[in-house]
Amino acid sequence: MSKGCTGRIIQKHADGRREGDYFSVHVDFVLLPDPTFALLLSELKELGGRIWDKEKVLVTVDHFAPPSTVERANIAKKVISYAADEKLPHCSVYQGICHQLLVEGPWLTPGMLVLGADSHTTTGGALGCLATGMGSTDILYTLMTGRTWLKPPEAVRIDLKGKLLPSIMGKDVILELLGRFGEGGFLYQALEFYDINEAIPMDDRFAICNMVVEGGAKNGLFHPDKITKKYLKERDGHSGHWKNFTEEEPDYAKQLEIDLSSLKPKVALPHSPARAVDVEEAKGEVMNQIFIGSCTGGRLRDLELTARILKKRKIAPGMRLLVTPASQKIYKEAIEKGYVKTIMEAGGVILNPSCGPCGGIDKGILGAEEKCLSTSNRNFQGRMGDHSSKVYLASPLTAAASALTGRITDPREVM
Amino acid sequence: MGLPEFISGRVWKLGDHVNTDVLHPSSYFSLDAGRVEEGIMEGMERMGADLKGKSLKDGLIIVAGENFGCGSSRETSVRGLRHFGVRGVVAASFARIFMRSLVNLGIPTLECKEIQSQVKDGQPIHLKLKDNLIELDGGKCISFSPLDIHVKKILEAGGLIPYLRREKDGI
Secondary structure (H helix, E strand, O other), X not given: OOXXXXXXXXXXXXXXXXXXXXXXXXXXXXXXXXXXXXXXXXXXXHOOOOOOOHHHEEEEEOOOOOOOOHHHHHHHHHHHHHHHHOOOOOEEEOOEOHHHHHHHOOOOOOOOEEEEOOXXXXXXXXXXXXXXXXXXXXXXXXHHHOEEEEOOOXXXXXXXXXXXXXXXXXXXXXXXXXHHHOOOOXXXXXXXXXXXXXXXXXXXHHHHHHOHHHHOOOEEEEOOOHHHHHHHHHHHOOOOOOHHHHOOOOOEOEEEEEEHHHOOOEEEOOOXXXXXXXXXXXXXXXXXXXXXXXXXXXXXXXXHHHHHHHOOOOOOOOOEXXXXXXXXXXXXXXXXXXXXXXXXXXXXXXXXXXXXXXXXOOOOOEOOOOEEEEOOOOOOOOOOEOOOOEEEEEOHHHHHHHHHHOEOOOHHHOO | XXXXXXXXXXXXXXXXXXXXXXXXXXXXXXXXXXXXXXXXXXXXHHOOOOOOOHHHOOOEEEXXXXXXXXXXXXXXXXXXXXXXXXXXXXXXXXXXXHHHHHHHOOOOEEXXXXXXXXXXXXXXXXXXXXXXXXXXXXXXXXXXXXXXXXXXXXXXXXXXXXXXXXXXXXX
């Protein structure tokens, strides 16, 4: 079958109905961010307005947070009013980016089947779930029925061997994969990561799973290990009862290997996340703005390493450094640990936790011909602003190093 | 509703890896159908479609390359295409969320690798869904991968929500 852990999760959630290659499966949890949830609200009401299980959905106002136009204010209002009217127990307004809130809360554990109305829902796979994004109509179907139809994808096993060097982050690992296999290189596949030396911190695993969708994958999943257990224990006070979900060795269609210790810092050139090169090849390119944030690169470790680079230094004259913690919780911890102070003293501007510049939504939109190095996930043409602007993707370490010089800079030169 | 046997339209040809941010810029995200359609027109113009040329205005069939519709799940891109009159999409391969969304809104998605090099913008083509064939002007036929049974059922119902209504009624 070669369907990996993903196939097993699908099998365990199947209700017996099958049409063609698709299986009807129960869904454990659904993520509902403001714009894409708003898009299905009128139809949801038309169909009777009842969500199958209110405990199993998280509504977030994070894209338009707080709203920057009257139209967006009305969209956010619709979402907030619906959640209040229906007394949805999990509704988070302006508390952070949906993909961070989903893994911070007590909901996801290994083996779960999770959907979200946003393509980066794949992030949750770092906790050993099958987590994937869908469009609003698919999500509406799930809200009404508690089910969806899935075609089990072919699974690829990716062994991450060796240790991460101090200059390398999860972002570099996923850019390496995207660079090697291309933008559609994993179309419709499940990517299952085995961190052989347990070398990759959870925040970096989130960044890796977040971006598997840029290679076309349906989901990315880290095989649960000690790091998963520790994360869940710190989050929930216990690590749950999930250890048996992969008791037998799963089958894979393909097996790949990445030697972590051989990786160099990577940069994805405009306008594709798969145009990844070693930082040496992009070095020297002058930037107008650096953005450190988003559901890929705004977590605590990202801010910690940013602060480590910026400590007792100043960013280049004329450089705009925008930093967005991915959630209020991260923001508070970053204040307590002094990262926020360090970043501000270096000349960085802290924005409130939200999607912001990443999708060109608000705060930090690029003007004509401007260039930005971003720790986010997509650098498609025009995504962060004017159609003639250019976005480069890199890790928070590379981004912070580049903020100091005003040019794309190898973080090893300033560490 | 039923799946039509025959869909005719004119080709709007696109390349590989066309993403939803380019197809429908996020600044056009809206609950207003008119605004959503403006976004598609902006995207089309950016990709070099000649909107003044009537040839592309009605009965569009998109012919795209690999990984069509990659990127954001925002369904506004697909809703915009539907408002604009796109009747079907043929691509060498589809990004999965985009493909699901097209089918969910009742737009047939056909996989065919050979067609791209054989058509031009504005050229009339006919999708013969029952025969798994695409007929070009002049009678030449190219076959596409047969639709999955589940996908066919959704399309026959006219989209995922009508399919859900059928499911609920036990039809």
